[in-house]
Amino acid sequence: MAKPHQQESSVLEAQRKKLAPPPLYTVLLLNDDFTPMDFVVVVLQKFFSKNREQATQIMLKVHMEGRGVCGVYPRDVAATKVEQVLSFARENQHPLACIMEEN
Numbered sequence: 649m650a651k652p653h654q655q656e657s658s659v660l661e662a663q664r665k666k667l668a669p670p671p672l673y674t675v676l677l678l679n680d681d682f683t684p685m686d687f688v689v690v691v692l693q694k695f696f697s698k699n700r701e702q703a704t705q706i707m708l709k710v711h712m713e714g715r716g717v718c719g720v721y722p723r724d725v726a727a728t729k730v731e732q733v734l735s736f737a738r739e740n741q742h743p744l745a746c747i748m749e750e751n
Contacts (some may be wrong), residue, residue, distance in 0.1 A: 658697060671750055672725035675718040677710045677733075678745040685711065686740055695732050721751065 660743035675696075675747060685707055696718045710716035721729065726748040737744035 655683050665731050666669040668681075670722045672744065673723055673731050673748040674720050675726050675729050675746065676715050677706070677718055678747065679710050679714045680743050680745065683737070683744040687740065688744065691733055691744065695729055695736070718746075723748075 651713075677691070688704040688707040688710060689700070690705055692698040693700065698718075700704065706716045706718065718729070720726075730746045730748050733744065733746040737746075
């Protein structure tokens, strides 16, 4: 018969590993001289759920600074949003550029 302290030491404790959160990506719109400002506002409302005021502020940032943040998402979500924006822009014959950068 095993001694009580030996039984306790032979029991393996389940180790819980903390998973690191997935890396996040910032989705950005880039300025160009051809895409209408109203179209950029529509894109921000349609694909990033921004209200008219938020979309206008981001659009002005894109216009004035050359780029503006649309949102921060996990990689798959960010990639999908970039693809949706690029497809929508091409369908509407605009050269709007949308990219993602890892945080």
